[in-house]
Amino acid sequence: NAGVTQTPKFQVLKTGQSMTLQCAQDMNHNSMYWYRQDPGMGLRLIYYSASEGTTDKGEVPNGYNVSRLNKREFSLRLESAAPSQTSVYFCASSETGAVQETQYFGPGTRLLVL
Amino acid sequence: ILNVEQSPQSLHVQEGDSTNFTCSFPSSNFYALHWYRWETAKSPEALFVMTLNGDEKKKGRISATLNTKEGYSYLYIKGSQPEDSATYLCAFDYGGATNKLIFGTGTLLAVQP
Numbered sequence: 001n002a003g004v005t006q007t008p009k010f011q012v013l014k015t016g017q018s019m020t021l022q023c024a025q026d027m028n029h030n031s032m033y034w035y036r037q038d039p040g041m042g043l044r045l046i047y048y049s050a051s052e053g054t055t056d057k058g059e060v061p062n063g064y065n066v067s068r069l070n071k072r073e074f075s076l077r078l079e080s081a082a083p084s085q086t087s088v089y090f091c092a093s094s095e096t097g098a099v100q101e102t103q104y105f106g107p108g109t110r111l112l113v114l
Numbered sequence: 115i116l117n118v119e120q121s122p123q124s125l126h127v128q129e130g131d132s133t134n135f136t137c138s139f140p141s142s143n144f145y146a147l148h149w150y151r152w153e154t155a156k157s158p159e160a161l162f163v164m165t166l167n168g169d170e171k172k173k174g175r176i177s178a179t180l181n182t183k184e185g186y187s188y189l190y191i192k193g194s195q196p197e198d199s200a201t202y203l204c205a206f207d208y209g210g211a212t213n214k215l216i217f218g219t220g221t222l223l224a225v226q227p
Contacts, residue, residue: 003157042217042218042220043203043215048214100145100163100165101163104160
């Protein structure tokens with residue numbers, strides 16, 4: 001039981017390049033989330049997917065797109081990377097998305113945009 | 115704007131010391147307060163979900179209390195060990211159709227042997 005996995009672990013991009021961050025969970029959870037972590041700031045929600053087939057914007061969605069490929073997988077795409085998107089990206093999942101539920105996090109992807 | 119504050123930002127203690135830190139959150143629209151433990155290069159790991167005013171939860175040497183009326187939660191570690199070194203995050207759960215969380219910036223705890 002791997003929980004939440006993310007690939008890649010590290011990535012360096014040049015400004016303007018695109019890439020997709022992958023996330024998968026094997027806990028049969030309905031809800032999945034993408035966060036970014038920047039120094040001096042709390043984890044901020046980029047996008048979330050309450051259930052398969054639905055996605056919604058979080059606090060900081062600009063510059064990102066997401067795809068809920070199936071129940072297990074939720075990807076985050078940067079179409080044209082900018083230095084401001086240098087961050088650590090975390091994917092998380094929760095069972096139903098109901099309030100008070102624990103979210104389970106992946107190990108993170110460290111992204112550097114030059 | 116919902117704001118969650120944690121203090122102190124960082125804490126250095128000696129092995130065996132007991133310590134505590136604070137999470138402050140809005141006292142309205144409260145549904146839950148989550149505590150996570152985040153070790154460097156690992157995933158944030160859930161410690162507690164606290165929902166009721168006056169709640170007190172315990173896991174080994176770590177415990178937490180909750181005051182929803184005044185909007186704060188304390189996390190206590192008794193007899194700190196080097197393996198307790200981590201960042202401790204709190205997150206405010208304000209409800210809604212999906213449990214969107216507002217995270218604090220965390221308290222970085224370093225326990226020296």
